[in-house]
Amino acid sequence: MKIKIKVNNPIISSEMKIRMRSWRSPIALLVYIFILVIFLLIFASMALSTMRYGYSSADYSEVGLVIFYTLSIVQFFIIVLVAPASTAGAISSEREKQTLDLLLCTQMSPAKIVIGKLVSSLLWILLMFVASIPLYSIAFLFGGVNPMAVVTVMLYYFLVSLTAGSIGLFYSTVFKRTVTSSIMAYLTIFLIFILSLVIGYAELFFLSQRGVYPDFAKAFYFNPFIAFLGAMSIALQGSTGSNIFAVTSYQLYTLVIVNVIFLFVLSSFSLLTSMKRINPLKGSKR
Amino acid sequence: MLLKTVNLTKYYGNFLALDKLNIEVREGEIYGFVGPNGAGKTTAMKILACLMNASAGEAYIDGISIMQNPAKAKKLIGYMPDFFGVYDNLKVDEYLDFYADAHNVPKGERGPLIDDLLRLVNLADKKDKYVDTLSRGMKQRLCLARSLIHEPKLLILDEPASGMDPQARAEMKFILKALKAQGKSILISSHILPELSEMCDRVCILSRGKAVVSGNIDEIMDTMGRRAKITIGFLADEDLQNGVAVMRTNDLVGEMVREGNNVEAVFNGTDEDISKLIKAFALSDVRIVSISKTVQSLEQIFLEVIGNEN
Structure with a gap:
């Protein structure tokens, strides 16, 4: 019973109701x-067209992997x-509609409001994940993909949507207009993706000028897409015995772990700052 | 005493929005905040509704410090802002259920409570309608029901009748009187002064963040000097000249304005003083044909106070 009370958040149920009625x-x-x-369809047909007569199960696996990578990568960028779009208006639209004060004078804490807004957005994204699962089954038909890979992809989607959603939420507390x-x-999200790439390649370039040729730039650890590919490689290693980066397993694990920590820190900072920002009595208890 | 503020002060940067406000709201009374725009009414109400920090001072509701314990204080306060929005795609009962949930009202109690509130604000037949389809007056009443959903002891209503037509205003007034009869205390601000004077037990006139005068209407009248205007009609011009001379000798008579054979004058006395003035006219052979007295309304006092302050 106690757990039920703690989990209860009126914002989640009302937001979902409002969203799903639209x-x-x-x-x-x-x-x-x-x-x-x-x-x-595009990538699967391309993969199938490269197959010759008398193809083996390994060829089928290649098609399965192409389908898996295509779905995962496209879905990653859609997410x-x-x-951010689904959370960037979470607080600012309450301000625009003049409903924020009504929320803040209830028994709900700023933390509960922020969490409610974030979770309702994440639930919507979760619905998108779930809706895409039947498409993954096509990859399983061809083989080459294991269930662990799908679970890894889903977990990474969750982490990326948590971070991108938290960033959107943070800005919605900063700016009045959605x-x-x-x-x-x-x-901000564009900068995280692009800056880590640019700095990473610059790092590789300058090191190569000194005659050092590392497998991987440290700045790449902060790129969610590179880490996502790394996580998929780890999950698929059992199936394919290879990874898409020519690096060791240790480097691959380091990449994913550092990125996961980075994304958690980023989302925690965004959420905590958002909670503080919408608290009308911040710094009270004089 | 349900609500008490002690030297409540608010600065926005260097601008003093609220200057040592001291008010007391008793249980079961309607207390009015009167003041022009920028007087500090909304600022005071937002501080009391735990939506803003005060720069200094204290406020207590039922003995609980609003500054030290806002979570407890919020349970006792229902707040209706001057401007507010509603959620699209939510029905009237769902809207109230959402806020009931936000106030931790147990699920089992919400249904009957919502029905009671909708009956109180005369929206029972709109229960299944979408909130955004309601008229402005209906939305105001729904927002009032929302502010009552956790059964607070004190209602803070910031211009609850703004933008309403006369019928909707009358309905709102009726509901507020019903709430008072139920024992609720109400702190209300409004620009519609005659309505406020009719409804409120006590009022506080705010100007530039300062409580200029407060008390019940009679007390305020006394504080301001129970001023009235008298209009005297004289028979002929000669009577008017002599009458004005008589009035000039009377300390209770203030500024005079002539209109034809009539003189309108500010009079700071009682009815007995008026009868003495009539006697003085008779002794001086001043022939008067009419005399009437108009007591200053709250609005006139308000304008005078604000005028003096400015």
Whole structure:
């Protein structure tokens, strides 16, 4: 009973109710699945066309892997685009609609409001994951993919959506207008992706000038997409016996662990700052 | 005493928005905040609703410090802001259920409570309607029901009748009187002064963040000097000249304005003083044809106080 009380968050149930009543939700879900199917058809047909007569099960596995990678990568970028958008208006739209004060004068703490907003957005993204699972079954038909790989991908999606969603939420507490907070959230996420790549390649370039040729740049550890590919490689090692980066397993694990810690720190900072920002009595108890 | 503020002060940067406000709201009374825009009414109400920190001072509700223990204080306070929005795609009962849940009202109690509140605010027939389809007056009443969902002891209503038509205002007034009859204390701000004077047990006139005068209407009248305006009609011009001379000798008569054979004058005395003035006219052979007295309304006092302050 105690657990039930702690878990109860009115924002989650009302947000889900409001979201699912809108005609936009089923349309968005349909468009999402449609995009995945289009990519899947293109890449699967390309993979199938490369197969020769008398193909072996190894060839089939290649097609299965192509389908898996295609779905996972496309879905990764859709989530990176959707997660900040779904939270960037969480608090700013309450301000725009003049409902934030009504929430803040209830018994709900700022933390509960922020968590409620984030979880309701993540639940929407979770629904997108679940809707895409049947498409993964096509990869299993061809083989080459293990269930652990799908679980790894889903966990990484969760982590990335948590981080991107937290960043969106943070900006929605900073800016009064949803448009501004959305732009800032996308800009920040874009910088995380691009800066880590640019710095990483710069690092490799300068080291090569000194005659040092490392397998991997340290800045890449902070790139969620590279770490996501690394996590998939680890999960698929049992199936394929190889990874997409020419690095050791140790480096691969380090990449994923450092990135997971980085994303957790980023989301924790964003969430804690958001909670502090919407607290109208911050610094009270004089 | 249900609500007490002690030297409540608020600065926005260097701007003093609230200057050592001291008010006391008793149980079961309607207390009015009157003041022009920027007087500090909303600031005071937001501090009392735990939506803003005070720069200095204290506020207690039922003995609980709002500053030290806002979570406990919130249980006792229902707040309705001057401007508020509603959620699209939520029905009236779902809207109230959401806020009931947010106030930790047990699920089993919510249904009957919502029905009671909807009856109180005359929205029982709108229970299954979407909130965004309601008229402004209905939304105001729904917001009032929302502020009552956790059965608070004190209601803080910031301009609850703003933007309403006369019928909706009358309905709101009726509901507030019903709430008072139920023993709720209400702190209300409004620009519609005649309504406030009719409804409130006591009022506080705020100007530039300062409580200029407070008390019940009669006390305020006394504080301000129970001023009235008298209008005297004289028979002829000669009577008017002599009458004005008589009035000038009376200390209770203030500023005079002539209109034809009538004189309108500020009069700071009682009815007995008026009868003495009539006697003085008779002794001076001043022929008067009419005399009438108009007592200053709260609005006139308000304008005078604000005028003096500015």
